[in-house]
Amino acid sequence: MPDTSTAQEVKHIRPTPETRVFSPVAVVASCVGFVLIGALQALYGPAIPAFRDEFGLSPSAAGLGLSAHFVGGVVGVLLFDRLYGRLGNRRILGTSYLLMALGAAGFALAPNWPAGLAAALLAGLGFGGIDYGLNQLFAVGFGHRSTAMLNILNAHFGVGAILGPALIAAVGAEHYPALFLAFAAANLPLLLCLRGVRDQAPQPATGATGSEVGGSALGRSLGSVLAVFVALYVLHVGIEAGVGGWEPTHLETVGYGAGAAATATSVYWLMMTVGRFLVAPIALRYPPRTIITVSCAGMTVCLLLASVPRLAPYAYAGVGLFIAPIFPTGLPWLHAAAPRARRAGALVIAASMIGGVVAGPALGKAIEWSGVRAVPLLLCAVSALCLLATLWLIRATRSNSPSP
Incomplete structure (x- = not known):
């Protein structure tokens, strides 16, 4: 039996105006946010030669910048998951954007490498909150279109990942602080778009994705x-x-x-x-x-x-x-x-x-x-x-x- 017939069996739950999680402006802002987190992650690698020259680092020590970012990302995901449903979606996303902006600015202005690593960890914390928060909301916020919208959202992460190294190549690795500062500033206008995000998202329901029916696993825990x-x-x-x-x-x-x-x-x-x-x-x-x-x-x-x-x-x-x-x-x-x-x-x-x-x-x-x-x-x-x-x-x- 083809999968399309299975999909057609499901009664899709379409968001009504009352249950809509994102306004059109908030959708666009979310995609821009994913461009920014993709660019941030991709900026560290091409800037490594400049880190090494500025702080006198070995290759392995310079590579710790991206590692600190990822550690912060994992902590951010787990932390904001604990807060999900308690603080409200706008506060979680707003805090994440601010942490990412502060971390990026701190990394650009860091006087020494330990301070730079601490800033990368802070930026990663906000990165994890945005990655988790927007993926979670897009997964439940568009009814049968959630899978399509998640792919579009994550495609914009790839746009940022391509854009970041291109910017480093254009301005030179030695100017990485300016790029990190520009990135930090670009986060701030997104805070104004959070009013278009519903503060409490609907819970995922059976058939809400237009794919599998129900949550019971056949004989599996x-x-x-x-x-x-x-x-x-x-x-x-x-x-x-x-x-x-x-x-x-x-x-x-x-x-x-x-x-x-x-x-x-x-x-x-x-x-x-x-x-x-x-x-x-x-x-x-x-x-x-x-x-x-x-x-x-x-x-x-x-x-x-x-x-x-x-x-x-x-x-x-x-x-x-x-x-x-x-x-x-x-x-x-x-x-x-x-x-x-x-x-x-x-x-x-x-x-x-x-x-x-x-x-x-x-x-x-x-x-x-x-x-x-x-x-x-x-x-x-x-x-x-x-x-x-x-x-x-x-x-x-x-x-x-x-x-x-």
């Missing part, structure tokens, strides 16, 4: 379902970070020049952004389980093809296209599968950040054993695990309702 969702997020973000970090080295190892390898990696990130925009209309017709299954299968095939040197740059671009919908599309599926597990969204978002942190050292150790040429095959094995996790979740969250 809720804990098992959440554990597999977390595993899926850790693994797929590990692949995302692994390709972004090791694609240039792998391509150079198999014979491509440094310039071609760098360009191919940029195309990979671009395809991730394009993929999220492209899947938005598809998400209106097909349920999340179908989209994620196709994404994991396509990602696995592309990583296998990336082991062929002649195909590698194109295959990595395909990985970017297929991996793009997994993060935003999985959240509505999770909310439908576990509507009573209030902290489920926070767990998988925090897991995605942890996956990005752990991927580098874990993949690096595996490469020490097997060599750089094995990078796509190692990632292919991880992608196959993502596909197996998805198939398990399909069985575990399938509706008890009979198919027509």
